[in-house]
Amino acid sequence: MSRTARAVVLEEFGAPLSLRTFEVPAAPAGGMVVACRHGGVCGTDLHLAQGHLPIPVPLVLGHEGLGTVEEFGPGTAARDAAGRELRVGDTVMWASSIACGTCVPCRLHREPTLCENRRTYGVNRPLDGGSELAGAWAEAIVLHEGATVVRIDDAVDPLAAMAFACAGPTVVHALYERRPVRVGEVVVVQGAGPVGLAAAALAQLAGAAKVIVVGGPQGRLDLAAKAGIGDVHIDITGPGGAAAALERVREETGGRGADLVIECAGVPVAVAQGLTLARRGGSYLVIGQYTDAGDTLLNPHQIVYRQLDVVGSWAFTGAHLTEYVQLLPALTARFDLRSLVTSYPLAEHGTALADVAGGATLKAVLSS
Ligand SMILES: [Zn+2]
Ligand SMILES: [Zn+2]
Incomplete structure (x- = not known):
């Protein structure tokens, strides 16, 4: 039962992005396939597309995402990062990075945000790196063993959750741990x-x-x-x-x-x-x-x-994403986060990026 998924690909720096179709592979051992519903457009993506950061291309963009668990790989624990039961069909967010756990910052300095070998979805996982569907601007993403996946309460509006998909955990890291x-x-x-x-x-x-x-x-x-x-x-x-x-x-x-x-x-x-x-x-x-x-x-x-x-304060880890998701009921009860978000169909990625660059929208997400 094969299925395909469309994904937005950064082919080369400074050139228009393309929409390509990929075969969705079986979920890897210890990992899972998630049907993406929303992929956030972050200011960093504009820099990535222009080649301001040294990343391998071509790759599927999107380091912020929310979707539905579609398939668990062999041996994957059906628990989320907060220890709660996780089932096929649950709505989840996932952390963009997986820290290596063995470099000096990870192991000695107890600072996984400063990991020297972070593998980041939508940033440094190229098409020829063993997994094509490795970004959130897609209809599916393949998450690997070690990825932080956290379930979203059904009461939380997914688009509201996307308002601070990357900014929220970044600030959680800064305010929980730094000052x-x-x-x-x-x-x-x-x-x-x-x-x-x-x-x-x-x-x-x-x-x-x-x-x-x-x-x-x-x-x-x-x-x-x-x-x-x-x-x-x-x-x-x-x-x-x-x-x-x-x-x-x-x-x-x-x-x-x-x-x-x-x-x-x-x-x-x-x-x-x-x-x-x-x-x-x-x-x-x-x-x-x-x-x-x-x-x-x-x-x-x-x-x-x-x-x-x-x-x-630099970036965040999966723990900070988990803490952000745990704050979402309190955040959305007090603030109208949904009103900050504009949703675009996946195929309108060009408009979404232009609107972010021009300041026409506060937060753009690509929805499938
Ligand atoms: Zn970001
Ligand atoms: Zn490391």
Whole structure:
């Protein structure tokens, strides 16, 4: 009983993507085949398609996904990453990466997010690497032994779950492990993309007294406000320019600065600005600079004068995805995550990518 699945393939950097059809293989030992329903388009995908990161091609793109378990391979434990029973037909999300478990960061430094041999669906699993259907922009994905798979509660809208598919676990890693939000803190979030809004929403859930989102453009901030994310929204692209916007942020923090500033903007200049928004003795958590966008000029005196804890956070592991999924009932009860998402048919991948690049949508997903 063979079946085929269509998938979006990055054939070569900078060229249009293609939609190809592949045979769906039998589920591998210890793994499973999942019928993809939604594959998220992430800012990183735009960089991948342009060749800004050294990845092997051709490959099926999509490192964020949600789908339905179709078939277990021989010997696969029918349990999800939280230990719950898993059956064919269950709705699941899966972690993009599998850490090797044997490199020095994995084994000695206890930091699997920093694994030197991460194998990532939709990023570094090329068509000729032994498994063609290895990305989420497809009608099926083959997950291998060691993949983190977690069941989604039936009550959670799958499209709402996709709003922060990659951003959510990224922020969970940063806020659970690198610098937690404490009850009653004033938090500034720089950036109003998915990572910024995930950071703002999680800070609110964690008990922040006030969450100030500084980003843009205004339409994006309005969308966030409507979804219940952030208490104050300041447009840094407005007519007054960045200086006026930053002054307003300072006013909103009582002139002292925030207890915690979370950088989710991804542009290097944001770091120089963010250092000046934290109070003396506060913290600066840098998440957004995932892609190397180059050098920037900053005043290091700000770090000493303000006596800042400056903390970086890189990517996430399967544990963080599992924790994000466990937060989804609370997140979706408080915030309208579904309103942040635009769904496109798989064949309209070109439009989806263009809309993400042009800022026409906050979060695009390819649906099959
Ligand atoms: Zn991503
Ligand atoms: Zn490793």
